[in-house]
Amino acid sequence: MSEQICQLSIRELLGESVHYVIPVYQRNYAWDEAEITQLIQDVIDYLPQDGAAPQHYYIGTLVVFERQHTGSTAYETIDGQQRLTTLSLLLSHLKNSGEPGLAWYDAPRIRFESRERSQKTFAAIFAGALEPVPKGFLAAQDTNTSITNGYQLIQKILPRKLKENGVDRHEFTRYLLENVVLMRVCVPQQTDLNHYFEIMNSRGEQLEKHEVLKARMMEALRDDAEPERSRHCLHVVWEACANMERYVQMGFTPTQRDAIFGAGDWGRFQPTDFTQLRDALALPATGIGAGSTALTLDQILEPSRPAAGAGGKAEPKGEEAPERFHAVINFPNFLLHVLRVMTGKNVPLDDKALIAEFDTQVFNADEPAAKIREFVFALLRCKYLFDHYVVKREFAKGTDGWSLKRLKWNAAVDRHGAGRTSYVNTFGADDEGAGADRGDNRRILMLLSAFHVSTPTRVYKHWLNAALKHLYDAQQVQEKSYLDYLESVSRAFVFDRYLAGDDRAEYFDIVYGRKGQCARGRDEAAGSDRIASRLAYGHIENNLVFNYLDYLLWLKHRTNDAVSGFEFTFRSSVEHYYPQNPKEGQAPLEPDAVDSFGNLCLISHSKNSRLSNFMPTAKKEYYANNQIDSIKQYLMMQRPEWNADAIRAHGEEMIGVLVDSLEREAVADGLVS
Incomplete structure (x- = not known):
């Protein structure tokens, strides 16, 4: 092999006379509707607009090991098999549905090692077993339902997404084949594959877009009238909101909760603007920002420490444990929702546009610092509203289900001498658990969960x-x-x-x-x-x-x-x-x-x-x-x-x-x- 790293278009990747072996230690194919929809939408989003020249869309990395003495070129797939399998299913669907220009895709390039059902399923799909409806020669005993599920989802999602976005199917196919590219990384022959597979998921991560965004906001607030206090406010609010699985009150100290969410209550949002919020989060005597206007990158990105309880001790794991609730959206996408709500502008709700949209709406504004202050206030208010009024998945007492609850502070002391937090229905009865099935709280929960699924x-x-x-x-x-x-x-x-x-x-x-x-x-x-x-x-x-x-x-x-x-x-x-x-x-x-x-x-x-x-x-x-x-x-x-x-x-x-x-x-x- 002449190069260990190759940039390949999808046509080059799947047009080569090679096999990509999915070894037995890899998990089964697991992509579902969310992941497949995201991949198709991402490709559509990068299609050239208004006659512009097409730009490459880099879809990720495929890490492989070239097997020797196999009679033909074969790559053992170490990382990226979910994406590779989905792309292969997508091309099979395009070929089977009569899309022109795919004569070169004359055989599946994936081979499943020691998984006969997966191999038979993929071969049958490639031969048109599911186009337009299931044919009899895909027998149940020879079927990997996860792979057929992925293919049937592509059958459903692709036409819908093309129609929603006004995209021609031939245009999509051409762009997918020629301009969607993947980096194939071939590890050296002397690599210990067992050791590599063990450590590959613990390697260092790149700085994420929302972390870059926070650092740029901190820098822009140097020009603020009160840079220390404003930057401290941004830092504390950002870290409290960034954990979407935790109610936002739990990201603050009890004193801060009293000031922002109501003393002895923690269930109201009291500030009316950034100034009031900044005052509620007054700088501590020591810590971030104290005595200096300069912050290191580590300080800017430092996660907030767990908030202390009412008695000055760290919050116990249990009622407030992050694992209890699962949010319907992640933080980078939530930032775009806040930006759209704040500005009333048609901001794309896709985190690929995160930096570009904040450039347009915030950093390129006449007064960037003022826009940042406005956004910080909007972020905290939206997170409070999201926590209390938007459905989430709740895991408690060995079961899980949809939840529409607000945080409630019970100031009455328990046997440890401190109050406690609990979660009760957002509307209606204050009891926990069964009350979620009552009245309009249940109706709202049902509607929100219907939207989400x-x-x-x-x-x-x-x-x-x-x-x-x-x-x-x-x-x-x-x-x-x-x-x-x-x-x-x-x-x-x-x-x-x-x-x-x-x-x-x-x-x-x-x-x-x-x-x-x-x-x-x-x-x-x-x-x-x-x-x-x-x-x-x-x-x-x-x-x-x-x-x-x-x-x-x-x-x-x-x-x-x-x-x-x-x-x-x-x-x-x-x-x-x-x-x-x-x-x-x-x-x-x-x-x-x-x-x-x-x-x-x-x-x-x-x-x-x-x-x-x-x-x-x-x-x-x-x-x-x-x-x-x-x-x-x-x-x-x-x-x-x-x-x-x-x-x-x-x-x-x-x-x-x-x-x-x-x-x-x-x-x-x-x-x-």
Whole structure:
């Protein structure tokens, strides 16, 4: 081998007559909807605009070891196999769907070592076993469901993303092959592979973009009227907010909590501007910034120490342990949400744009220091609102579930002589745990979790930005108005974007132009035959259509024991309840019936792979002993027979439920009594 590091386009990488061996010590293929969506969106984002020359998009590194004496060139894949497998599946889909210019991709370049099922699955996919629907020669006993899941997700996500972004499929393919590049790093022959594999995940990390951003802000505040105090405020707020898994109050000392979030309460946000916030975080006698205006890079990036408890001791691990809550977004993307809310500008909600957007909106402003002060205040306020009013995943007492809770400080001393923090429902009863199922707190939790599972990636979470915008603008957050707003936004997303065809609205216009109001009226939607066609298989643009319907059905049937405990999960596979390809001896239905909305529901990919060819009776028997995936699916199973007439009747009923929800918009606007 002439070079140990090669820059290769995807065409060069997968066009070589080489094999990339996935050794047995590597984990199985594990990418799901979030990772695959992110990869496709990243490629789309780097496509040249307005006739500009294409620029390379560097997709990462592939670390390999060249095996000797194999008869042909073979690279053992040490790092990067998830990305390599996904790219290979993507090219297989493009080839199988008739994309021109892929004649050179004449054989799979991946070989799975000691994994016969994975090897057979990949070979079958390459040969078109899943295009356009599963063929019989991909037998269940020879199938790796994780790999078929990845391929089917590509089938679903790629057309949707191309349509959303107005990108031509041929243009996407050309850019993917020629301008998406990867660095292949071949380790030396004398490398101890076992030792290398052990240490590769513990190597030093590069400075992340948000850390660079913080350092630049600290530098820009040198020109502030009170640079020491302002920079100290930025540092403390930034570190308190950066841990998205922890409620922001826990990033401050008890004295600071009293000043910012209310003495003896810690549940209110008291400062009204940066000056009040800076005063609440007055410089300590010693520590960062004391006695000098110069800070080292280590000090700028130093994480805040754990806050002391009310008795002066470190907070105990337990109630406040970071592992208890899992946020729906990471910190770099959250920074962009705050910037959009603060400025009202159409800031991209993708952390690839983090530095560029802060250059435009903050550092290139007439008074950068003033913009930074404004942002610091907005950051802390948004994190407080996010913690208290946005759904998160909670892990407690050996179980996990969706949570909508606020932090509560109980000043009454315990047996150790100190108060304690707890987490109670954001709205309604103050008790912990079971109260989450009561009243509007549960309705808001259900809506927010429906939004999140419909858009599982960390980028482009427009529902989250809509929620933050409403919360940030509110003088005081009211339970009823927040619920009404979230329901209105969900209707607007479904009817004004996903079911609107070429007349679809932009997210920014829905949230910032129309304040979340749906523009489509009930009569207009009910009289449109186009809704049925846009709800047919292959035409539904976003899973929120299914999840919003399930929310409406939950409201309607929640007194039913089988429905009351329903929870939204990351279901991403559209199932045909009557199968597209029934088992031998069973009669197929006409495509117009089998692909219509009445025959579709949302379930997990693993269950879809297992049950896809089962008849409705067999599926009903399976779910008799298993939790339902969908309320729509549950209602389908209640019908004694499932045929073309039942499909038509159920479809009309479900479309009616969707359309009838638009009447709520009219009531909220005072248009009907």
